[in-house]
Amino acid sequence: MATLAAFQPATPAMIVGHGSGDEPLPLELGEPFALLGGDRLGPDGIPFLVMHEHQPEFLDWVRERCAAMLAVERPWFGGGTLILGGVPGAGRTHAARWLARVAGVPHAVLNLTDPVIAANVAASGEIGEAVGASPVTIGMATARCANPIVTVLGADRVGDDVLAGLHAMLDPARCRRWREDRLGIDVDLGEVTWVLQRDLQRGVPSWVAPEADAVALRPIPGGTDHVLALSICLEAMGDLGIDPRSGACSWDRISEQLPRYSYSSAKALYADMVNALRGCLRPTDSRFDPQPF
Numbered sequence: 001m002a003t004l005a006a007f008q009p010a011t012p013a014m015i016v017g018h019g020s021g022d023e024p025l026p027l028e029l030g031e032p033f034a035l036l037g038g039d040r041l042g043p044d045g046i047p048f049l050v051m052h053e054h055q056p057e058f059l060d061w062v063r064e065r066c067a068a069m070l071a072v073e074r075p076w077f078g079g080g081t082l083i084l085g086g087v088p089g090a091g092r093t094h095a096a097r098w099l100a101r102v103a104g105v106p107h108a109v110l111n112l113t114d115p116v117i118a119a120n121v122a123a124s125g126e127i128g129e130a131v132g133a134s135p136v137t138i139g140m141a142t143a144r145c146a147n148p149i150v151t152v153l154g155a156d157r158v159g160d161d162v163l164a165g166l167h168a169m170l171d172p173a174r175c176r177r178w179r180e181d182r183l184g185i186d187v188d189l190g191e192v193t194w195v196l197q198r199d200l201q202r203g204v205p206s207w208v209a210p211e212a213d214a215v216a217l218r219p220i221p222g223g224t225d226h227v228l229a230l231s232i233c234l235e236a237m238g239d240l241g242i243d244p245r246s247g248a249c250s251w252d253r254i255s256e257q258l259p260r261y262s263y264s265s266a267k268a269l270y271a272d273m274v275n276a277l278r279g280c281l282r283p284t285d286s287r288f289d290p291q292p293f
Helices: 056-071 092-103 115-123 135-143 160-170 227-240 251-257 266-281
Strands: 013-015 032-034 081-086 107-111 149-153 178-180 185-187 193-197 213-217
Touching: 056 213, 081 092, 092 107, 092 149, 092 193, 092 227, 092 266, 107 115, 107 135, 115 160, 135 149, 135 185, 227 251, 227 266, 251 266
Parallel strands: 081 193, 081 213, 107 149, 149 193
Antiparallel strands: 013 032, 178 185
16 A cells, blocks of 8 residues: 655745746746745744844844734745844844845845946846846845845945835835846846845935834844854854754854954954864864865
8 A cells, every 4th residue: 555645835936037038038037936934934933043032123023024924824934125223243144144044045135335236226127238137136046046035235325326226126016027137037026035234323215115124233242152153153154064963063162262352243253253163173183184165
């Protein structure tokens, strides 16, 4: 008698690319891309794994977004648009990048202070002279995922022409057919989670993202005995290809390798964490030959 395989729920998917002809779309954008994170929306999933108890306002926002997706029976992670403020070094990029990792979706960066990217965003839909495809589209195509998390840098520093182009990417009425000029197609950005960084001294004009949520991160805790250090450690392990379950790097050994001072930024803590992890894996004798990262 045949044994039935265990039931596996289907992963939702959508087509993000739309062209005008019958030719296959570039980057396989005409194929279904997955919508990910639905298996982690519960309280013991993304809200637990994101590990930001030191940033309660951000953690509350994550919980609310997961609950909202469950309430409307949309089984994937979707955060809409978040304006993420705070003092320099508070860990805004780490928060977005780590959220993407625990949600299982790609993380992309849209740096509006880059003149090439700024020109492409400002001119989208007006002229077909874009120098390159958007990092958002490339990130979606590389991971074959329709709901990435995108960190937007410089929305508090650029002019209205660039902000108007960004508004078209965020606007629910237009983002479903955002023009990717370089590829000559329309791209559906409707399931992207946007995280717009801003400094406390600068603001993002309200017309750019009128329905956005807003959270201000607190300064990072002192020392390394806090959950931020652990989440940054896990992020660095992922970047270096270290399996946390392998036991190759215990927290005691990592702590011994870290400098004995407090940190003013998450970026500095990440840099020292990478060096500490490499120190833990450094051979202690000639018989140990670690695999290269």
